[in-house]
Amino acid sequence: MPLIDKPLAELYTYQGLNPRPSDFDAYWDEALRELDATDPQPKLVPSTAIAPQNAEVFDLWFTGVGGARIYAKYLRPKNRAAGKCPAVLQFHGYSGNGGEFSPKLAYTGEGFCVASLDARGQGGRSEDIGGVQGSTLAGQIIRGLPDPDPRKLLFRQIFLDTAQLARVVMGFDEVDPERVGAMGPSQGGALTLACAALEPRIKRAASVYPFLCDYKRVWEMDLAYGAAYEELGRYFRTFDPRHEREEEIFTRLGYIDCQYLAPRIKAEVLMYTGLMDTICPPSAQFAAYNKISSKKDVVIYPDFGHDHLPDEADKTFDFMRGL
Template sequence: MPLVDMPLESLLKYEGRNPRPADFDAYWERAIAEMKAIDPQIELRPSEFQVPYAECFDLYFTGVKGARIYAKYVRPKHATSPHPAIVQFHGYSGNSGDWSDKIQYAALGFSFFSLDCRGQGGLSEDTGGVKGTTLRGHIIRGIDDHPDQLLYRDIFLDTAQLTGIAMSMPEVDPERVGAMGGSQGGALTIACAALEPRIKRLAPVYPFLSDYKRVWEMDLAKDAYQELKDYFRRHDPQHKRQEEVFTQLGYIDIQYLADRIQGEVLMAVGLADTVCPPSTQFAAYNKIKSKKSYEIYPDFGHEGLPGFSDMTIQFMLGL
């Protein structure tokens, strides 16, 4: 088969290249405390889209830095309560999508929550206010400011806050909540389960936002990672601040959150993925200490992986 990265036996031993900030744990404990201190001011509005066996709601809450965050919420009408729930996260620049892929879980007796990432293709706010460039990407938003200003810090916290809201719903069993998503959504699934460790099952697909330095060294800072190359070309053309920049990115590198996960993990990887290289995905996977497994697609890249949606449903039925 074509080899765009390491052989699988090497991937399973790879530990990552990006620097880990010395105060990484304190950084995230401070962030979680900030999130927990917020009055979320939850608002539920019945959606225009409805089906006979479920109720569909537009859910709004206040996240860190005062942003109003949107999520779709579907709950089954006739399921026993409390029942299991899923939180879902979308790909980079997208949104929570149509209702149609969410109601299938309601038909199985799950409540289902799907986040719009702040400042991307949906309805959630980006309150902005950072120093430095904001050109072309959320990875580098806040990179020339205090680490607390990194935008993905706030997005990671939004995922955990939404999950806490889901767990607080009287119809949801907080001990039976799962998380899922692909690409950016896969990264957010890992970050969410790290910051809200009560998540019991998670199914990330080719997770993004991992091992940034490895991406750059492979000359794959393009497509979803293009902003890394753009940043250096415009703001540090001789890479004099290279170590500082990658260390700052280390605060939002999911590989360093992965060891906090307590739930069971099922990850899908395409070995021909040149958007999120397999080694960067395994940098996170190899740090997970909880029960875990992976599904490999040797000839597939950053695209639909046949059968994995069905595997995910079967996996989540174990909640």
């Protein structure tokens, strides 16, 4: 079969290329302490966007780190059985939003509560409070990259928003906090891994061709000059055209590299990878997958890239029904 990356046998042993910051664990431990000190102040507002017979739908607002008000759609079964419900958290692709209410009704029909996040600064309703030095022209991977304080990296805040959403939903009276899963494709796949890493009570995580993994490998494969990772190529061409600060830049990006958060995951993980993916290359995805020590599996699509994967939604649905 044709190859755009390493052979499959090598993918299962690949350990990543991007440098890991020496204080990575301390960085995220401090970030979680900041989250602990942030009162989420959740607010549920009944939505008029849709009027399903068997579900209640809400606009959910909560506070993330830095004081930003973050938005998510929230649905719960209207006629809930005795006891608490399982819940799924949904995360969207890069630059998008949490989507519409109606596609989520399959889960509420099975007795699930559903929360779908709008990532701050992207195509939804969440607040982006800014406040960093350097370029904000093209992309959020580089947002805060030149700032002297690595805590200003925007994806640090977005990763923490996923954990805050999990905490909020787990605190709802109708939700069983021991039966919560996370899911999403591309950026949503990365946020699924980050959420499971930063909120260890997440029980199942379905990550579809995750983004935000092994940045240096993406650059090495010449994929940092188009599509999702274009901002990396543009950053080097504009701010470090001779790559004199290459190691420093990739090390800074290591703080928001999902492969280094992966060892924190306790959830059962189901990952999906297309071996022809030239947007989020398979090796970058496997750099994260191979560092997960909890129960895991990966579904391989040899002829598919970063596009619709047949049966993925159904397999994920059945996977989450096991919560």
